[in-house]
Amino acid sequence: MNRAAQIFIPIALGIAVLALWQFLVRHYYVPPYVLPAPSDIWAAFIENFSSLMASLWTTLSITLEAFILATIGGVALAILFSQSRLIETALYPYAIVLQVTPVVAIAPLILIWVGFEHIDTALLILAWIVAFFPILSNTTLGLRSADHNLIDLFRLYGANRWQILTRLQLPTALPYLLGAMKVSGGLALIGAVVAEFVAGSGTATGLAWRIVEAGNRLQIAKMFAALALLSALGIGIFFALTALEWALLHRWHESALKKQN
Amino acid sequence: MCAIPCGAHAGPCILLTLSGVSKTFDSGTSALARIDLNVREREFVSLLGPSGCGKSTGLRLIAQLLKPSAGEIQFPQGKPQIGFVFQEPTLMPWANALENARLPLDLEHKPQADDRAARALARVGLAGFERAYPRELSGGMKMRVSIARAIAAEPKLLLMDEPFAALDELTRQSLNDDLLKLWREDGLTVIFVTHSVFESTYLSSRVVVMTPRPGRIAADIALPAPLNRDANYRLTPEFSASAAKVSAALREAMT
Numbered sequence: 001m002n003r004a005a006q007i008f009i010p011i012a013l014g015i016a017v018l019a020l021w022q023f024l025v026r027h028y029y030v031p032p033y034v035l036p037a038p039s040d041i042w043a044a045f046i047e048n049f050s051s052l053m054a055s056l057w058t059t060l061s062i063t064l065e066a067f068i069l070a071t072i073g074g075v076a077l078a079i080l081f082s083q084s085r086l087i088e089t090a091l092y093p094y095a096i097v098l099q100v101t102p103v104v105a106i107a108p109l110i111l112i113w114v115g116f117e118h119i120d121t122a123l124l125i126l127a128w129i130v131a132f133f134p135i136l137s138n139t140t141l142g143l144r145s146a147d148h149n150l151i152d153l154f155r156l157y158g159a160n161r162w163q164i165l166t167r168l169q170l171p172t173a174l175p176y177l178l179g180a181m182k183v184s185g186g187l188a189l190i191g192a193v194v195a196e197f198v199a200g201s202g203t204a205t206g207l208a209w210r211i212v213e214a215g216n217r218l219q220i221a222k223m224f225a226a227l228a229l230l231s232a233l234g235i236g237i238f239f240a241l242t243a244l245e246w247a248l249l250h251r252w253h254e255s256a257l258k259k260q261n
Numbered sequence: 262m263c264a265i266p267c268g269a270h271a272g273p274c275i276l277l278t279l280s281g282v283s284k285t286f287d288s289g290t291s292a293l294a295r296i297d298l299n300v301r302e303r304e305f306v307s308l309l310g311p312s313g314c315g316k317s318t319g320l321r322l323i324a325q326l327l328k329p330s331a332g333e334i335q336f337p338q339g340k341p342q343i344g345f346v347f348q349e350p351t352l353m354p355w356a357n358a359l360e361n362a363r364l365p366l367d368l369e370h371k372p373q374a375d376d377r378a379a380r381a382l383a384r385v386g387l388a389g390f391e392r393a394y395p396r397e398l399s400g401g402m403k404m405r406v407s408i409a410r411a412i413a414a415e416p417k418l419l420l421m422d423e424p425f426a427a428l429d430e431l432t433r434q435s436l437n438d439d440l441l442k443l444w445r446e447d448g449l450t451v452i453f454v455t456h457s458v459f460e461s462t463y464l465s466s467r468v469v470v471m472t473p474r475p476g477r478i479a480a481d482i483a484l485p486a487p488l489n490r491d492a493n494y495r496l497t498p499e500f501s502a503s504a505a506k507v508s509a510a511l512r513e514a515m516t
Contacts, residue, residue: 147351149349149351150351153345153351153364156324156343156345157364157369157414158368167367251394252354252394253355254354
């Protein structure tokens with residue numbers, strides 16, 4: 001199957017499903033508060049364009065900030081772990097505790113601590129908690145996966161820890177880190193949305209709150225419009241990170257190797 | 262100059278002395294037992310023995326990547342520049358051939374790293390492949406990059422741990438000949454670990470046969486081979502006689 005077909009076939013399917021949806025809703029007079037037609041959703045999107053875009057921007061900025069901070073924090077802590085077994089032994093269990101505790105359960109506590117007047121900070125912290133762990137665990141694994149013979153070779157030529165870290169361990173960990181970033185990018189978005197649901201009560205202005213608000217007012221078309229924007233955001237993050245991965249790995253890593261048929 | 266005087270008839274100076282060297286790992290495995298060995302400059306010494314007889318451990322001890330449990334390893338003339346070639350090419354996949362070959366020079370902050378690494382690559386027949394990444398190279402070519410890296414810093418002592426074991430016969434023979442050429446031209450001292458009687462006989466000026474674990478020296482055979490060996494040497498009666506002698510010593514060591 002060639003590339004054009006790989007792009008064309010799913011798009012054609014999507015258009016066909018939308019057309020069928022539109023036809024069925026109109027033909028059977030499905031009320032719009034049960035299932036709006038795609039044209040209604042589009043109309044709701046245009047009507048609420050500025051408020052939806054403002055919400056998209058809020059959710060996007062919280063997601064990106066949380067993701068970037070999770071990447072920096074995860075890599076920094078993983079490097080610390082790779083340099084000291086003691087620190088790793090002491091801290092790793094608590095990182096796991098942070099990971100396995102559902103974010104919905106911590107959210108009320110964080111909100112109270114941070115205060116409802118700093119709601120963005122609370123959302124940021126919650127999204128960060130969700131996105132942080134995959135980066136930490138994968139990068140830790142990657143740093144530890146450096147070829148032992150290469151480490152010996154570095155030591156033979158008198159390399160110090162810094163040289164081994166920067167020239168050997170970090171490049172080894174890069175594919176692991178990029179894989180984790182693809183997971184964490186999606187998780188940061190989920191964390192931001194979940195946190196906003198929990199925060200509720202009109203203080204937040206992101207897409208999640210638009211969905212809650214529209215649901216309360218039975219504006220189902222607007223709900224769908226906000227939902228579609230959330231999906232688009234997730235897809236956008238995924239493709240951006242896939243592009244980053246390709247840019248950094250395609251020259252040397254096996255994962256980017258084209259199979260010759 | 263030699264720290265230990267060596268008379269005209271005593272041959273070249275001693276580069277390396279192992280006296281009573283034993284190695285027992287923390288797991289309790291005894292890899293080497295009481296090894297005594299002198300290696301002189303410009304010797305090509307093969308350590309020959311079955312798998313798991315501590316040959317690789319010996320190389321790592323000499324490279325000071327491991328500490329002996331007992332005994333001493335000395336370099337009478339000071340520790341020389343060492344090159345190391347592993348059984349696997351052990352290249353950095355994110356770095357191209359030139360960057361891989363340049364590694365020792367980079368780590369030791371040597372000048373003109375690019376030029377010297379490029380020259381090393383050319384000497385192993387890889388001129389024009391400087392920008393190639395390891396995944397684009399064949400197994401034999403990767404091993405050549407690995408050898409280029411080992412000689413890039415112009416070592417005096419080259420340690421090789423079954424470097425050609427995973428290669429096909431033709432590639433192995435061509436690398437054997439290239440290695441002999443490097444040895445002659447650079448006045449290298451080579452310690453070469455192998456489990457092949459024919460490879461050790463073809464390459465070495467001296468074969469040290471070792472027993473199964475814990476490794477002990479079972480025989481130390483000097484080979485009166487000519488310096489200019491090529492493929493025809495494998496067909497000579499001298500080669501057959503040497504191989505038979507090494508083979509017999511190995512068989513005896515195994516029992």
